[in-house]
Amino acid sequence: MLGRTANGLYWMFRYIERAENSARLIDAGLRMSLTRSEATEDDWDGVLQSSGVRDIYDDTHEKLTSADAIDFLLRERSNPSSVMSCIDAGRNNARMVRTALTRETWEATNECWLDLKTLLARRVKAADLPEVIDAIKRKTGLIRGAFHGTMLRNEIFNFSRIGTFIERADNTARILDVKYYVLLPAVSQVGSSIDNVQWESILRSVSAHRSYGWVYEAEYKASNIADFLILNGRMPRSLAYCYEKISSNLGYLAREYGEAHNAHATAEETLASLRSHSIKDVMDQGLHEYIENFISHNNRLGQEISDGYRFY
Amino acid sequence: MMNADNSPRQPYTTYNDWYAAQDRARLIAKSKDAENIFRKTGITFAVYGHADSAEKLIPFDLIPRIISGREWRKLAQGIEQRVIALNAFLDDIYHKQEIIKAGRIPRELIERNVAFLPQMIGFRPPGGVYTHIVGTDIVRTGEDQFYVLEDNARTPSGVSYMLENRETMMQMFPELFHQNRVRPVENYPYLLRQSLASLAPPGCEGKPRVAVLTPGIYNSAYYEHSFLADMMGVELVEGSDLRVIDGKVKMRTTRGYEAIDVLYRRVDDDYLDPLTFKPESALGIPGIMDVYRAGNITIANAPGTGICDDKAIYSYMPEIVEFYTGRKPLLENVPTWRCAEPDSLKYVLENLADLVVKEVHGSGGYGMLVGPTASKKERTAFAEKLKTRPNNYIAQPTLSLSTVPILVNKGIAPRHVDLRPYVLVSDKVQIIPGGLTRVALKAGSLVVNSSQGGGTKDTWVLED
Numbered sequence: 001m002l003g004r005t006a007n008g009l010y011w012m013f014r015y016i017e018r019a020e021n022s023a024r025l026i027d028a029g030l031r032m033s034l035t036r037s038e039a040t041e042d043d044w045d046g047v048l049q050s051s052g053v054r055d056i057y058d059d060t061h062e063k064l065t066s067a068d069a070i071d072f073l074l075r076e077r078s079n080p081s082s083v084m085s086c087i088d089a090g091r092n093n094a095r096m097v098r099t100a101l102t103r104e105t106w107e108a109t110n111e112c113w114l115d116l117k118t119l120l121a122r123r124v125k126a127a128d129l130p131e132v133i134d135a136i137k138r139k140t141g142l143i144r145g146a147f148h149g150t151m152l153r154n155e156i157f158n159f160s161r162i163g164t165f166i167e168r169a170d171n172t173a174r175i176l177d178v179k180y181y182v183l184l185p186a187v188s189q190v191g192s193s194i195d196n197v198q199w200e201s202i203l204r205s206v207s208a209h210r211s212y213g214w215v216y217e218a219e220y221k222a223s224n225i226a227d228f229l230i231l232n233g234r235m236p237r238s239l240a241y242c243y244e245k246i247s248s249n250l251g252y253l254a255r256e257y258g259e260a261h262n263a264h265a266t267a268e269e270t271l272a273s274l275r276s277h278s279i280k281d282v283m284d285q286g287l288h289e290y291i292e293n294f295i296s297h298n299n300r301l302g303q304e305i306s307d308g309y310r311f312y
Numbered sequence: 313m314m315n316a317d318n319s320p321r322q323p324y325t326t327y328n329d330w331y332a333a334q335d336r337a338r339l340i341a342k343s344k345d346a347e348n349i350f351r352k353t354g355i356t357f358a359v360y361g362h363a364d365s366a367e368k369l370i371p372f373d374l375i376p377r378i379i380s381g382r383e384w385r386k387l388a389q390g391i392e393q394r395v396i397a398l399n400a401f402l403d404d405i406y407h408k409q410e411i412i413k414a415g416r417i418p419r420e421l422i423e424r425n426v427a428f429l430p431q432m433i434g435f436r437p438p439g440g441v442y443t444h445i446v447g448t449d450i451v452r453t454g455e456d457q458f459y460v461l462e463d464n465a466r467t468p469s470g471v472s473y474m475l476e477n478r479e480t481m482m483q484m485f486p487e488l489f490h491q492n493r494v495r496p497v498e499n500y501p502y503l504l505r506q507s508l509a510s511l512a513p514p515g516c517e518g519k520p521r522v523a524v525l526t527p528g529i530y531n532s533a534y535y536e537h538s539f540l541a542d543m544m545g546v547e548l549v550e551g552s553d554l555r556v557i558d559g560k561v562k563m564r565t566t567r568g569y570e571a572i573d574v575l576y577r578r579v580d581d582d583y584l585d586p587l588t589f590k591p592e593s594a595l596g597i598p599g600i601m602d603v604y605r606a607g608n609i610t611i612a613n614a615p616g617t618g619i620c621d622d623k624a625i626y627s628y629m630p631e632i633v634e635f636y637t638g639r640k641p642l643l644e645n646v647p648t649w650r651c652a653e654p655d656s657l658k659y660v661l662e663n664l665a666d667l668v669v670k671e672v673h674g675s676g677g678y679g680m681l682v683g684p685t686a687s688k689k690e691r692t693a694f695a696e697k698l699k700t701r702p703n704n705y706i707a708q709p710t711l712s713l714s715t716v717p718i719l720v721n722k723g724i725a726p727r728h729v730d731l732r733p734y735v736l737v738s739d740k741v742q743i744i745p746g747g748l749t750r751v752a753l754k755a756g757s758l759v760v761n762s763s764q765g766g767g768t769k770d771t772w773v774l775e776d
Binding site: 001002003004005006092095096098099103106107110111114155159253257259309310 | 351352353354528529534538541542547548549550552553563564565566567568
């Protein structure tokens with residue numbers, strides 16, 4: 001396969017994943033502002049930070065309002081992580097690698113782009129937001145469905161999956177990075193209503209507020225939430241789950257090519273750490289430091305994959 | 313479609329019965345469905361200069377254009393003769409130049425032509441084939457009367473529409489294909505791949521590796537490039553994927569660099585090799601011309617083929633065909649005035665209202681004047697351009713093109729069409745039975761180019 005094709009697949013799926021994550025962050029932000037009694041510009045600050053675009057927002061806006069923040073996250077072209085920017089970039093990458101995609105996968109991607117372009121042509125009214133966010137999740141879900149249902153499990157599949165999970169791990173880690181302090185046992189006032197709202201918002205931004213209850217059978221508890229998002233191998237947006245997937249897809253490539261790269265060692269190392277630690281170890285080491293370290297390793301892995309497989 | 317007595321022409325009789333039994337509203341609904349299929353699939357082209365509408369659909373008309381087997385055979389013979397002559401002409405022009413020595417073509421027409429590449433002098437491509445893929449533009453003016461409008465011998469496009477139009481028709485109206493014996497076009501990608509692989513260069517080791525070279529996703533025909541690569545099962549490469557290593561053109565893969573033997577390039581000559589042609593080209597591969605000349609890659613179509621489909625050369629095609637095949641051309645050329653010649657220029661200026669004037673190097677329907685439909689002001693302005701740069705123009709009469717029906721809201725209406733059959737040249741000449749029928753959607757219009765609002769339809773060649 002061409003290095004450029006591997007690169008295109010990797011980024012196509014990173015961008016589609018990011019579009020979905022941006023939608024999810026907006027969803028969580030909205031929810032929070034509905035739950036709180038007072039005005040919640042701070043919440044949007046957190047959302048923009050989680051998305052990693054607070055600086056870009058400040059470059060183009062004088063002050064932070066929820067309406068502007070939402071529009072910025074949904075439609076702003078100068079924001080590379082806005083839903084529309086991501087769908088554009090994802091679809092452009094899909095066009096570039098079209099010969100590697102099944103017709104179903106391409107069509108789902110193209111339709112997603114066509115529909116969202118119409119839906120996001122102008123500022124979305126507050127009343128229409130839930131519907132729009134739903135549509136984003138549904139359309140990106142259709143891409144995933146077509147991809148899983150029709151693609152051969154070969155190197156094309158592997159590079160696509162690696163893109164998805166590098167992005168997803170980055171996203172979950174960023175959410176934790178911005179909100180780590182509400183998960184620290186020392187700071188949180190267990191059971192207070194403020195914490196409950198914050199915790200639920202974290203879970204909601206990874207679509208895990210329902211599954212959490214099933215897994216931990218109890219009320220919100222900071223260490224359980226951290227465990228769920230970092231170490232729980234059954235939670236599809238946890239760091240551990242992402243690394244199981246990255247590692248297995250890299251493993252397929254190594255076997256097929258008969259050759260391993262630096263990326264393989266890096267991924268194995270991170271996975272081993274996620275498997276062997278308990279959440280107590282993580283907290284003792286320092287949640288903030290742990291997450292920061294993870295993000296930088298995850299970035300390095302992306303670079304090593306790009307080098308090893310000659311993306312450029 | 314109709315005879316003078318208003319009965320359907322023979323090849324249309326079965327279709328006509330079917331059409332008579334259709335509900336028009338249903339057909340119009342089907343027409344919208346077809347548009348949705350094209351949009352969903354992303355079968356689009358880009359119109360340069362339209363920033364916000366970067367990707368456009370080509371309108372599809374669902375009434376097929378039908379050609380009888382008998383008429384097709386005659387047409388195919390003429391095309392084959394012409395394509396053989398084109399390749400012989402190119403070989404001659406880049407070698408002994410007998411046709412110039414024989415005084416049949418003026419030397420300066422060749423040597424001062426920008427499409428003539430001195431780099432090709434004395435070089436013979438693998439198999440002696442210069443133009444592997446040709447799209448001959450043809451118009452019909454009456455029973456068995458065909459004229460060649462243009463020989464597209466560089467990188468003819470549109471074949472993906474031929475294939476997608478057929479696919480769409482078979483999906484929407486399967487019954488029509490039971491009732492009519494339509495010759496298949498679907499094996500084009502397979503034939504193309506075979507044809508390309510059969511002309512692998514001498515330096516090819518093992519099974520020839522074919523790739524399609526595209527300028528990238530922003531090119532107007534990108535859809536077609538990816539479609540053809542996909543259907544042939546070969547890599548779609550860009551210049552940035554390729555490098556010359558150890559005297560071979562190699563592509564950067566996830567496992568390292570791998571050699572390519574045959575490159576079906578959809579990039580113009582100028583951009584192919586920055587070391588040889590435009591130095592600023594980022595689309596090309598530095599050094600590919602050296603690899604080519606050393607016999608380590610086949611480039612299809614060969615660089616420098618543009619010299620044979622140039623509009624100024626076109627007017628010499630009857631002489632060219634006769635010179636190389638020893639026979640009169642089977643297909644007619646449209647009478648052409650070369651404005652470079654003073655007598656012709658005078659005639660053209662005097663008869664501008666009846667003529668179509670084209671730029672010698674133009675394509676896509678840009679920069680032309682259609683005399684009969686142009687306003688007086690437009691004609692006066694164009695006359696000035698003609699006087700300033702007569703060498704840049706040729707003129708032709710407007711032919712009374714035959715029309716075919718299209719579906720409009722009120723039923724069917726006649727529109728002018730042309731036809732581009734696709735020809736593959738290897739050790740043999742293969743003509744795909746069908747092609748791309750382009751249709752001028754505006755009533756009375758003669759301009760069929762998709763960049764100027766033309767549409768397309770499925771083209772049927774019937775088995776007799």
